[in-house]
Amino acid sequence: MSSSTPQAxxxxxxxxxxPFLIVVAPFGLxxxxxxxxxxxxxxxxxxxxxxxxxxxxxxxxxxxxxxxTPTLIVLISALAVNLRMAxxxxxxxxxxxxxxxxxxxxLAYVLVDQTYAASSLEYERRPTLSPAExxxxxxxxxxxxxxxxxxxxxAGALLGTTIPDAYALDxxxxxxxxxxxxxxxxxxxxxxxxxxxxxxxxxxxxxxxNLWLPGAAVLAMMTGAQVELWLERRK
Amino acid sequence: xxxxxxxxxxxLIVALGIGTFGLRFSFLGLVGxxxxxxxxxxxxxYTAVAVLPGxxxxxxxxxxxxxxxxxxARLSAAAVTLVLGIALKNVILSILAGGATLYLVQxxxx
Numbered sequence: 570m571s572s573s574t575p576q577a578x579x580x581x582x583x584x585x586x587x588p589f590l591i592v593v594a595p596f597g598l599x600x601x602x603x604x605x606x607x608x609x610x611x612x613x614x615x616x617x618x619x620x621x622x623x624x625x626x627x628x629x630x631x632x633x634x635x636x637x638t639p640t641l642i643v644l645i646s647a648l649a650v651n652l653r654m655a656x657x658x659x660x661x662x663x664x665x666x667x668x669x670x671x672x673x674x675x676l677a678y679v680l681v682d683q684t685y686a687a688s689s690l691e692y693e694r695r696p697t698l699s700p701a702e703x704x705x706x707x708x709x710x711x712x713x714x715x716x717x718x719x720x721x722x723x724a725g726a727l728l729g730t731t732i733p734d735a736y737a738l739d740x741x742x743x744x745x746x747x748x749x750x751x752x753x754x755x756x757x758x759x760x761x762x763x764x765x766x767x768x769x770x771x772x773x774x775x776x777x778x779n780l781w782l783p784g785a786a787v788l789a790m791m792t793g794a795q796v797e798l799w800l801e802r803r804k
Numbered sequence: 805x806x807x808x809x810x811x812x813x814x815x816l817i818v819a820l821g822i823g824t825f826g827l828r829f830s831f832l833g834l835v836g837x838x839x840x841x842x843x844x845x846x847x848x849x850y851t852a853v854a855v856l857p858g859x860x861x862x863x864x865x866x867x868x869x870x871x872x873x874x875x876x877a878r879l880s881a882a883a884v885t886l887v888l889g890i891a892l893k894n895v896i897l898s899i900l901a902g903g904a905t906l907y908l909v910q911x912x913x914x
Contacts, residue, residue: 620821623824637807640808644820651823654827685852739868747889749889750853750860751893762853786851789854
């Protein structure tokens with residue numbers, strides 16, 4: 570059961586990451602298509618996916634660029650969408666903090682939603698893993714996802730405008746996120762946090778710069794933490 | 805089509821890349837293996853369920869592809885994905901079922 574080498578962890582991560590390709594690939598493909606349709610050349614579309622590797626924020630930036638938004642506001646909005654990455658970083662830090670800085674930096678580069686989701690689940694499931702095994706697992710997940718992300722973006726950019734709208738690829742994003750969230754709704758605290766997240770996101774839409782998302786996230790995290798405390802006190 | 809100069813577009817992409825890396829590196833790089841306080845960990849436990857539902861909600865209710873109008877196909881697909889995801893806890897199966905629902909309802913609705 571416990572295969573205890575970083576190599577074994579890496580390959581377990583790699584295998585666990587592969588299913589994500591079913592959702593990462595259409596997402597990357599879509600970005601390639603939409604980016605090309607928006608008038609970006611191949612180099613810029615690829616630079617987005619290679620330098621940023623954060624689909625939701627890439628789409629946000631692209632959308633705002635087409636609306637002729639001032640560059641600083643495009644940047645702030647897209648980074649607001651990525652604020653959750655800082656929370657991922659903080660959440661993994663206790664597990665990986667003892668690793669050499671270059672490894673942590675490299676992992677930071679590939680710390681996407683799926684890397685975080687799979688890794689935090691793995692660390693919860695196998696708390697006895699060493700930090701080296703833990704980071705190897707995360708790298709394994711990333712090693713299966715990142716090339717797929719680059720490749721799919723490239724394919725999308727080359728396909729350009731030939732994919733008909735009827736395929737509704739836009740909805741690959743919400744469906745993916747929903748499928749990832751659903752199994753995480755384990756406790757009342759998780760459910761409460763998710764409910765507040767949805768409500769707040771819808772009610773805060775009037776906020777500028779996509780601040781509705783970080784705003785909703787902070788409220789939802791406070792809700793989860795408070796419900797957890799409340800449940801503990803009732804025991 | 806985007807009314808930016810080549811240089812501005814490149815600067816934006818690079819800045820977004822650096823900023824995103826900065827967010828991802830923030831705690832991993834600066835905090836190291838110091839213990840984080842319990843109250844912070846208690847909040848971080850809910851990161852995923854705090855961010856992703858909020859990100860998804862407007863996309864489900866007001867999809868850009870329909871110009872922001874609620875769409876039966878997308879609403880059904882989202883519901884099927886969520887319910888199956890909770891019941892079966894199988895990500896891929898839920899996604900496939902959600903996708904199938906999307907196409908099926910689109911097909912029926914013409």
